[in-house]
Amino acid sequence: MPESSSSPSDLTCPDCGRTYDAGPDEPWRCACGHPLDFADSPTPDGPAPDFGELDARAGLWAFEDFLPVSPRVTLGEGFTPLQTPDADDWGRNVQFKLEYVFPSGSFKDRGATATLSRAAELGVEKIVEDSSGNAGAAIAQYAARAGIDADIYVPADAKQSKIAAIERVGATPVRVEGSRQDVTDACVEAVESDERAGWYASHAWNPAFFAGTATFAFEVAAQRDWAVPDAVVTPLGHGTLFLGAYRGFRALKEAGWTDRIPRLLGAQAAGYAPIAAELHGSEDGRTNDVADGIQILDPARKGQILDAIEKTGGDAIALDAEPVADALDRLRRGGFYVEPTSAVAPAALAEFRERGVLDAEDEVVVPLTGSGLKS
Numbered sequence: 426m427p428e429s430s431s432s433p434s435d436l437t438c439p440d441c442g443r444t445y446d447a448g449p450d451e452p453w454r455c456a457c458g459h460p461l462d463f464a465d466s467p468t469p470d471g472p473a474p475d476f477g478e479l480d481a482r483a484g485l486w487a488f489e490d491f492l493p494v495s496p497r498v499t500l501g502e503g504f505t506p507l508q509t510p511d512a513d514d515w516g517r518n519v520q521f522k523l524e525y526v527f528p529s530g531s532f533k534d535r536g537a538t539a540t541l542s543r544a545a546e547l548g549v550e551k552i553v554e555d556s557s558g559n560a561g562a563a564i565a566q567y568a569a570r571a572g573i574d575a576d577i578y579v580p581a582d583a584k585q586s587k588i589a590a591i592e593r594v595g596a597t598p599v600r601v602e603g604s605r606q607d608v609t610d611a612c613v614e615a616v617e618s619d620e621r622a623g624w625y626a627s628h629a630w631n632p633a634f635f636a637g638t639a640t641f642a643f644e645v646a647a648q649r650d651w652a653v654p655d656a657v658v659t660p661l662g663h664g665t666l667f668l669g670a671y672r673g674f675r676a677l678k679e680a681g682w683t684d685r686i687p688r689l690l691g692a693q694a695a696g697y698a699p700i701a702a703e704l705h706g707s708e709d710g711r712t713n714d715v716a717d718g719i720q721i722l723d724p725a726r727k728g729q730i731l732d733a734i735e736k737t738g739g740d741a742i743a744l745d746a747e748p749v750a751d752a753l754d755r756l757r758r759g760g761f762y763v764e765p766t767s768a769v770a771p772a773a774l775a776e777f778r779e780r781g782v783l784d785a786e787d788e789v790v791v792p793l794t795g796s797g798l799k800s
Contacts, residue, residue: 638669
């Protein structure tokens with residue numbers, strides 16, 4: 426594994442200003458209850474490199490100069506393909522970023538490589554995580570790569586394919602009856618009541634995860650010769666990709682590598698759409714059980730998500746099951762074999778156009794987030 430002599434970054438609360446020293450016993454959230462972020466946000470000097478100057482063999486770690494974590498735990502992840510789908514199905518000026526070709530089969534590997542690298546930096550011996558599937562599988566796989574024990578709290582009815590992905594790399598799935606929130610509550614209770622439970626490698630709370638997902642933006646910009654799209658449409662549950670993309674595009678602009686930040690548009694599942702409800706009001710009675718991967722009622726970084734929407738002129742909407750199922754069918758027939766939740770953002774693309782949020786000429790990037798092999 427690559428080693429680094431740099432010291433791990435301390436943590437800070439953007440809400441109250443408290444700071445915390447880096448270490449295996451660092452808190453997973455601020456004493457005021459808000460999520461923590463890194464105290465340092467590296468920005469490289471100099472102009473953006475030509476694409477040929479990037480070491481794509483390093484995967485997403487080709488952008489290490491932007492990251493407050495050293496690449497200690499990696500499987501070569503990153504630089505997923507950016508492909509143009511059939512315009513007859515999806516309209517002009519659309520590109521799909523194939524995030525489902527990561528080692529564990531989802532974009533969550535971006536956050537997992539950074540989170541487990543942070544854990545290795547701190548000398549952590551055991552981690553815990555709660556997840557409906559993809560994040561747990563990714564964290565478990567990278568924990569195995571790091572030689573770190575892992576307990577993954579999951580819904581009792583989680584898909585067997587995702588349970589198997591956790592078990593077969595040596596992690597322990599802890600099944601919890603009840604809602605997705607009940608799973609998080611059980612995991613948090615274990616972390617807070619027993620110091621032996623492990624370091625909380627939460628994809629919703631841990632800042633390293635969002636540092637990893639920010640690399641989505643770096644890759645999109647690099648693959649487009651540093652011309653950012655007009656908009657990016659992502660699934661939106663806890664906002665790990667949505668918020669990571671915002672932070673990545675913001676960092677690129679601050680470094681002078683790009684000249685603007687795209688509009689960020691979120692796609693939520695009806696019945697589990699707190700961000701869309703905040704923007705447009707709630708719509709009682711609607712539900713969407715197709716997009717099981719984003720059934721989050723209380724995202725940990727809700728305020729930060731809303732701030733990203735405001736600052737980019739973005740939006741978020743809730744989708745019923747029918748348009749998502751239709752989009753899933755069209756994706757698969759077009760050669761993109763993804764899991765159901767991945768179809769939420771392409772389905773939202775059409776809805777945003779119908780609402781006039783997007784014009785036909787707008788250049789749009791849409792990530793396809795999870796592999797259909799996990800369905």
